[in-house]
Structures are given as structure tokens and as C-alpha cells.
Amino acid sequence: MRLIIANKLHSSWSLRPWLLLSAFNIPFEEVLIPFGPTFDDPDWKAKVKVHNPAGKVPALVDGETQVWESLSIMEYIADTHPELAIWPRDRAARAFARNISSEMHAGFSALRNACPMNLGKRHAPKDRGPKVAADVARVTAIWNEARASWGSGGPFLFGAFTAADAMYAPVATRLRSYSISVDPVSEAYCDAIYAHPAFVSWRKAALAEPWIVPEDEADEPVLENYRPHLAKA
């Protein structure tokens, strides 16, 4: 299998299936197509369309089969690896995991638009408005419900790491990058995401990337710059 992704610093949708495959030690070849100077760069689109006619990343290519849309890719991974608990084994937990993964896939646009994923910086806290606050409240309610109902076997939403955690990992990074404080259960969950070896490996590679995409560099005070070698770029 080949997974087509973009910049690890910025591409939150790429992170999701990459994390899932890596967390479950499923072998795959990574094909990283770096963004152009803007997100609508026609050369980038053309290269991506070879793998996904919709012209977006991530895309998974398995022989002749092209799979795109992050949630669809996760279902394909679950289909091809029934021996692995990609989704929770318990039916009610699995239903909840799919509910919240679909909510993530389709929603939280206020948070996503106001706080684009950028693993390279931590910004100062600020009031980001009621729509972002509502998204954060819903996400943390989801995390608290999953942890309280099914989380006793480990630090992730359903105890062990599942596709639902892969879907929400980029939200943990946004909370951290934009200094959005949340309740202790949600903070502990973010810690668990940041400590997962697959995420550690993605973040390390992200911080070593040489590229800067101005659209995802928020024009806000920076508390920490994790790419000091690019500080003067």
C-alpha cells in the first residue's frame, strides 16, 4: 500500500491515516507531495490527481484500488485487516467511535478554519470567538464521554488506540498550538496523543521539514517556535 500525503507540519488530513497505519504497524510506502507556495497550486493538484481524482490528500493506493477521503481510507484499512481492532470490538463502542469520527470528518469547521494545523509553533492564548468555543466544548464533551464510558483499558478514547484517535489527533495539536486550555481529562488525552510513538515520529519529521506555507502561518504572537533553524526564513 502507498499513502499519498502532504507536508507533515500542516496536513492534518494526511496525519490521520498515516497515524492509524503506523500505530498498527501496517507496512506502507509513504509518498509525500509537498504543497506549493499556496494550497491551490496547480502543479501540486496535478501530481495529486494521479492518485486521487478529487485532487486532495490523503489518498491510499493498494494495487489497482484508489481510496480517498480519510474516513473511507480508515474503513478500507479496517476491511483489509479484520484481525486488528482498528475500530473498537464492542458494538456499542464501535458505533460511538464511528459517530464521533463522522462528526470530526464533517464538522468543527470553525475550529479548523481559525486554528490551522501547524506543528511548528505555539501561539499565545486569545479569545477565538463563540463558534470556536462551541467546537472545543463539543470535542471535549466527546472525549470525556468516550474516556468515561470505554477508556478504562488505556489512555485513548476507547482505551487502546483506534481509528477514532487517529481522527482526533490533529485536534489535540490545535489545542496545544493555539494554547486553548481544556479540562483535565482532555489535557490528559492530548498528552497521550503527543506521547504515542507514531505521533512522536510524525512530529519529528514535521519539524525537520524545510518548507513554509504562508497560508498556515497564523499572524499572531509566537510563544514557542519549534523550528528555530527557520526562524529567520
Ligand SMILES: N[C@@H](CCC(=O)N[C@@H](CS)C(=O)NCC(=O)O)C(=O)O
Ligand atoms: N475530506 C477530506 C479532506 C482532505 C483535504 O482537504 N486535504 C487537504 C490537505 S490537509 C488538501 O488536499 N487540500 C488541497 C485542496 O483542497 O486543494 C478527507 O477527509 O480526506
